[in-house]
Amino acid sequence: MLQGVLARLDDSGNHVPRFTPPRCLLERQAVGGCDACHAACPHDAINVGMLGASIQIDPDLCTGCGICVQVCPTGALEYNLLPTLQSVKDQQSQPGRPAQDASLTCSQSGAGGPSLPCLGRVTPALLSAAGAWNTPLTLIHGACDTCAVGAPDVPARLTRVLEETQRLRAPTGHPAQVTVRAVTPDDAGRALKVSRRGAFGAMFRAAGQQVAQSIPESPLPFVDWSVPEDRTPQEWQWRARTLKPAPPAGVGLHWPAPLVDDTCIDCPVCANVCPTDAITRDLQPDGGVRLLLNLAACTGCMACLRSCPPQAIHAQEAWLPAAFEAPILLRESDSVM
Structure with missing residues (x-):
């Protein structure tokens, strides 16, 4: 029973991203098509096929690094953003208290605290949410040059994601406070810092990460294309939601x-x-x-x-x-x- 609950709370065992064909430019037969995911995948896990099966992901080669999701221009490939957003939210400072840093680490870094399989999963929506919550966020990566999960250029990719985030957030007057750095020996003992309100949820999610290997794959449900609101990817829904404080009308x-x-x-x-x-x-x-x-x-x-x-x-x-x-x-x- 516990594993079933944890599987619903955390998709960390979901290493293959969801593919929504109607969002793919190949399926839409757009001029020029798109091979961004295939070109970016560091493990040759993505193949481009015929119409009707345009994107094929080999689960045996896919490591869940998320780089394909990061570069997809349409949200055709995506992971569930909600667990990671909640993890950052749980580390948010309480009103009236000093700003408290939140952190996300890559699973291979050896650092403590909330982790992702690879920081290649980080997108502008996530960083913009941290900015909207006024939560300084530190992204800690391991030895990307030799990592078997991600790619050597993940830190450079994070820099570009942060630049896009800051362009998005500029009209709000509150840029995202994000630090990207390599792991240090002091990071091994980093503790998960959360508000009292988020403590129980964070504990539950941490337990979910520990048993992730024993949880069966539970991919995101297919998009119901009959619902117009569901056609917009989570990434762009959250980019719009996190434009807080509201920009002035003339900006x-x-x-x-x-x-x-x-x-x-x-x-x-x-x-x-x-x-x-x-x-x-x-x-x-x-x-x-x-x-x-x-x-x-x-x-x-x-x-x-x-x-x-x-x-x-x-x-x-x-x-x-x-x-x-x-x-x-x-x-x-x-x-x-």
Whole structure:
């Protein structure tokens, strides 16, 4: 019974990421496709196949490092963010008390405290959450040059993830306080520091990590594509949620997304290739069409831009906060192709 409960609380035994085909640019047949996961995998665990089975992950070669998830531009590959977010939240200082550092370590480092199989799993959403909670976060890695789980360039990848996080958080006025460093001898005795409220949950999750090897694989459930809210990956849902404190109304948010100009021929290509259905075509009773953008659902992959036949789509890097509150009208036409 205990193992069943722990399996629901912690996905640390889930070394193979979930693949959601409708979010994959290969499955969407976007121009140029995408092989980011295949190119980034340090263990040759990912193969690119035919339509309908575009991404194939060999569980015997996959180490769960998460680098493929980190580089996926659409969230087609993902791990459950919630256990790691909760781990950082549990280490948060109480109101009125001095800021208390939280930490995440790689499993191979030998450091104490909450760990991930590899810090290649760290994404901007996680770092932005720490920034929103005003929690200084230390990421401790081991000897990446010789690690059998991750890759030698994991520290450099973390630097790029942090840069993306700071661009995201800049309008809030509260950058994420993140330190990336190698393990030291003093880290071996690091204790898990949590608030009293989070102590029990942290203890339970720590126990889950200890028995992770004996817990059967319990992959994330498949995305229910009939629910529009579920089409947006957790990563981008949490990026939007963690934009706290709320940016001023006149300050632009870094959220790359498409704009459409007057050379548009009203074809359906952009909506067809969009991996999260952030772009939709609203057909009107009079025969016209409205092209709408749900900005919060856009991952900025720009498959629409690369696939647009007349090259009528352009990227806009920053948007005012009000643009997240309702669908944006990209184009309105009285005719449809």
